[in-house]
Amino acid sequence: MIYIQNISKTYQSGIIQVKALQNINLTIKKGEFTAIVGPSGSGKTTLLNLIGGLDSPSHGIIKIDQTDITSLPENDLIDFRLHHIGFVFQSYNLIPVLTAKENVEFLMLLQKKEEDQRNERTIQLLKAVGLENQIHKKPNEMSGGQQQRVAVARALASKPDFILADEPTANLDSSSAENLLDIMFKLNQKEKMTFIFSTHDSRVIAKAQRIITIDDGQIINDYYR
Amino acid sequence: MIVKIAFKNIWRNSLRSCTVIMAISLGIFGGLAVISTATGLSKMRQNNAINSYISHIQIHDSNFLAYGRLTDTIVKQKEIVRFLQKNPIVSGFSSRIKIETFIQSAGGTSAVILNGIEPINEKKVTDINTKLEEGNYLSDYKRKPPIILSTILATKLNAKINTSVQCSFVNPDGEATTIVFKVVDIFATNNSMYDQMNAFVLIDHLKNTAHKGVHEMAINLKDESYVEEFRTTLISQFPTLEIDSWRGTAPELGYADKMMHLVLIIFLIIIMLALAFGIINTMLMAVLERKKELGMLLSIGMNKNKIFLMIVLESTFLALISGPIGLSISYLVVTFYEDAGIDLSFASSGLKSVGIESTIYPFLDSNYYFIISVLVILTAILSSIYPAFKALKLNPSETLRTAN
Numbered sequence: 001m002i003y004i005q006n007i008s009k010t011y012q013s014g015i016i017q018v019k020a021l022q023n024i025n026l027t028i029k030k031g032e033f034t035a036i037v038g039p040s041g042s043g044k045t046t047l048l049n050l051i052g053g054l055d056s057p058s059h060g061i062i063k064i065d066q067t068d069i070t071s072l073p074e075n076d077l078i079d080f081r082l083h084h085i086g087f088v089f090q091s092y093n094l095i096p097v098l099t100a101k102e103n104v105e106f107l108m109l110l111q112k113k114e115e116d117q118r119n120e121r122t123i124q125l126l127k128a129v130g131l132e133n134q135i136h137k138k139p140n141e142m143s144g145g146q147q148q149r150v151a152v153a154r155a156l157a158s159k160p161d162f163i164l165a166d167e168p169t170a171n172l173d174s175s176s177a178e179n180l181l182d183i184m185f186k187l188n189q190k191e192k193m194t195f196i197f198s199t200h201d202s203r204v205i206a207k208a209q210r211i212i213t214i215d216d217g218q219i220i221n222d223y224y225r
Numbered sequence: 226m227i228v229k230i231a232f233k234n235i236w237r238n239s240l241r242s243c244t245v246i247m248a249i250s251l252g253i254f255g256g257l258a259v260i261s262t263a264t265g266l267s268k269m270r271q272n273n274a275i276n277s278y279i280s281h282i283q284i285h286d287s288n289f290l291a292y293g294r295l296t297d298t299i300v301k302q303k304e305i306v307r308f309l310q311k312n313p314i315v316s317g318f319s320s321r322i323k324i325e326t327f328i329q330s331a332g333g334t335s336a337v338i339l340n341g342i343e344p345i346n347e348k349k350v351t352d353i354n355t356k357l358e359e360g361n362y363l364s365d366y367k368r369k370p371p372i373i374l375s376t377i378l379a380t381k382l383n384a385k386i387n388t389s390v391q392c393s394f395v396n397p398d399g400e401a402t403t404i405v406f407k408v409v410d411i412f413a414t415n416n417s418m419y420d421q422m423n424a425f426v427l428i429d430h431l432k433n434t435a436h437k438g439v440h441e442m443a444i445n446l447k448d449e450s451y452v453e454e455f456r457t458t459l460i461s462q463f464p465t466l467e468i469d470s471w472r473g474t475a476p477e478l479g480y481a482d483k484m485m486h487l488v489l490i491i492f493l494i495i496i497m498l499a500l501a502f503g504i505i506n507t508m509l510m511a512v513l514e515r516k517k518e519l520g521m522l523l524s525i526g527m528n529k530n531k532i533f534l535m536i537v538l539e540s541t542f543l544a545l546i547s548g549p550i551g552l553s554i555s556y557l558v559v560t561f562y563e564d565a566g567i568d569l570s571f572a573s574s575g576l577k578s579v580g581i582e583s584t585i586y587p588f589l590d591s592n593y594y595f596i597i598s599v600l601v602i603l604t605a606i607l608s609s610i611y612p613a614f615k616a617l618k619l620n621p622s623e624t625l626r627t628a629n
Contacts, residue, residue, distance in 0.1 A: 054524055054622040075528055082526025089625065093521040097233035102226070109226045110526055158526070166625075 002028040002051060002162065002196075007060030009046050009217075020046040021217045024060070028210075030161070031192040033185065035199055035208035043217040044198035045166055051196065052085050052164045053077045065161065082110055086155030086163035090170045092147040094139040100126060100150045101135040107158040125153040129183050145176025152183060162194035169201045181207055227531055231538035234511070245507045246547040249500055253551025253597055254558070256496040260489050261559045261587035262567065267485045268588055270581050271471075271478050277414040278423070279471045279478075280319075280350040280443035281452050282459065287467040289440050295324060296397045298438025301463060305442060308462060314455060316447045317349020320439035322431040326392040328424065332383020337424050339392055341431035350443040353412055353425065359386060361410040363427050370430040372406035375420030376413040384408050392424075396434050404430065417578045497600055501608040504540050508612035512536065519616050520624025529617045536613035537606055544605030548598055559589045 004026040011018040021043045028034055036044045049055040050062060053069045062069050064084060072080060081087075094103045101122050108118040126132050129149035139147050148168060155163050165184075169177035185207050187193045197204050205211060213221035235242045275281065284305065289297035299305070302320065309318045322341035327334055344362045348354050353373075354362045363371045372392075374384060384390050388408050396402040406426060414420055428439070446455055452470045459468045472479040512519065522532060566584040569576060573583035 049622040052524070054625070055620075078523065078526055078528045081524065082528075087521075087524050089521065091517075093517065093625075095230060095518065095522075097230060097237060106226060107525060110528075110531070154525070 001030060001065060002026070003061075003063040004028075004051070005061045005063070007050060007057040007062060009043075009050060009055070010058045019217050021050070021057070024217075024219060026212070026219065026222070028162075028194065028196060030194055031188070032210055033188045033195050033208055034210040034212060035197045035205050036212045036214060037199060037205055038214035040200075042214045044214055046217075047214065048164050048166050048196065048198045052087060053081055082107065082158060084161045086158065086160035088148070088151050088155050088163060088165035088168045090167040092139070092144070092151050092171075094147055094150055094154070096139050099136050099138055100131060100142065100146075100153075103139070103150055104153045104157050107154060111158055121157060122153075125156055126150075128156075128187065129153045130179075143176065145172050145179060148172060148176070148180055149183065152180065152187075156187065156193070162196060165195060165197045165199075167199055167201075168197065169199070169204060177201065177203055227535050228538060231535045232542055234515075234535075235539050235542050238511075238514075241507065241510070242543065245503055245543055246550065248503055249544065249547035249601070250551035250554060252496050252500055252503075253548065253601060254554045256493060257552075257555035257589060257593065257597060258558065258587070259492060260593060261555075261562075261589035262585060263485055263489060264589065265563075265585050265587040266581060267482055269585060271482065273415045273582070274475055274478055275449075275471050276352045277356070277416065278351055278353075278419055279475050281446050281449065281471055282444040282456055283469055283471075283474045284442040284444070284459070284463070285440065285467045285469075287465075290467050293325060294397075295434055295440075298440055299442060299466060300438075301466075302439055302442070305463060308459075309444060312455075314446050314448070314451050316445045317346065318442060318444040319343050319346035319350045320428065321347075321441040321443065322428055322434065323440045324392075324394050324431060324434060326394040328378070328382065328390050328392050330382040330384040330388065330390045333381055335378060335381055336422075337378065337392075338422055339394075339431065340423055340425050341428035342425055343428050347443075350445045353414070356412045356414055358411045358413075359409070363409065363425065366407065366409055369405060369407035370426060371409035373410045373412055373425040374408055375423065376411050377417055377420045378424065379408065379411050381421075386411065394434070402434065406430075415576075415582050493597075493600065497604045500601065501604050504543065504605055504608035505611055507543070508536060508540050508609050509615065511539065512612045512616045516619060516624045519619050520621040523619065523621040524625065532616055533613045536616050537609045540605045540609035540612075541602065544601050548601045551601075552594055552598060555589070556594070559587050562587045563589075 004024055007021060007024045008019070009021040011020055024047065036047060038044050046055065050057050053072070056070055060070070067080065069077060069080060095106065098106065104122045104125055105118050108121065123132065123135070126135055129152055131146060131149055131153070134142060134146060139150070142150070169180060172180060181203055184195055188195055197208065199205065208225070210224045211221070212219060284299060286297040286299050288294060306318070309315045320343060324339045324341070326337055326339045328337045344354070344364060357373070361371075363373065369389065372390060374382070374390070379385065382390060386408050389405055390408060391403050391405045393401065393403045412420070446452060456468055456470045519532060523529070563586055566586045568584055570583040576583055
């Protein structure tokens, strides 16, 4: 469960203060497939970064299963991200020198999991995203869609509580985007994995159970289908 | 996995990494080449001086060194001779009478130190006998006492073999004395200064001038490393005498040696600084180019210690690859020239004036290979700290936002 209580985020841009988010209150339950939508600059990515602990709010509290991540020291926060949050980025952001298998395995290595356990889960996840035949390929040998599927597998590898996906389909062609969404949706349905998207993509919005609309840093609409 | 990523990262921009590796290797090679040449040069100068005129240890009466009086001869000379004859580490010793004279010929005059020597013993402590034009080491003469002049002095006096020269000096009784010598041979060492100031005659022909005593005893040991220890033994046996090793007899050689070490240390520091700046530049570029990736690693949960370690490992790998290349090139080149020598005959006259031959044989103490290896690795690690700190200061959300 994610509790967001009255958070605001203000950036200083030169002498001007930019209010990226204002008084956001939100609760996201386990297993939700949520899309945060809104125009560019509305504050979607800022909200996602705050939930993921990549940035800290100017005001307010974010609790993830009773842990107030806004008060965690930096190293503890990194460790919290490692064990509780999965990230999928718009431009895949795989480690270019590692193979698909190694990219997926990487987080489990950071978690100091046993080799057998790592191997088993890596293969299982790459199968789940349909890349069991590409395990030895490096990112530059794969298409954008394949890379993003590896990124999803990597995000799941650490068995996180939820996955934050920032515009995951923005750089993908239509069929790759559909394919990726299907995979994520299945994972949500089967494993009750919580997904939170920041997106403009109508295909994502179409699959989402909950849609939160943000504009000018404020939630203007929040509904379940 | 971090080690693997770090190693693979250095090959992401292989052209840049290869350039850095080559630069470090050539830097190491350049440094070692200069060090080995300078060491070879210094050793050659030292050995030439020891072999030609200093020998390992010299004994004098302390007043002779201070005032140069002919009466200040070495006391207990026979006792010293007996002591040296019994000592197995002594390879040879010789006694000398030394007189400051004016040498005169039909062609000119010059101030010179007349060295009265025992040719058979002198061969065991100096190698002047090997530097003669005719090979007549004061052994073949008839009526007039023989003298050996250097090429430089002979030219200055316009004296040739079989011509006569006369040496004038004041004897211990205060009387002006002149001895006429016949030039029997000409020598040339590698030190033109020494050559200009020295001539050799038989010790017997000067004995009356020094009240039957000698002014100098030169000793050579079987191994140079025993010099200081044996000198101490001699001092304890003959405490009233002035006993010096070659470092004391020719302090300029010792100073030159110390100065060379200082210069080499400065040189090493310069090489390491160049190496450090090269690595800092490369690693900073690598960090700045990979901001997005480093931001992603921080985002997904790789802690800062591991990021720091990864950057340090990358530069350590650069050093670990380039170090052996540089050291191998240096070893091969130095080993080759240790035997073949570096021909500097184009500058032979200048080199000779400071006691150096025109072919230099580089020499590199094996310790230098170890020292350089350690220094290169340490420099690489230290140089990566600043770029690594830069990487730690990255804000993951900002790097991801800018990159995207």
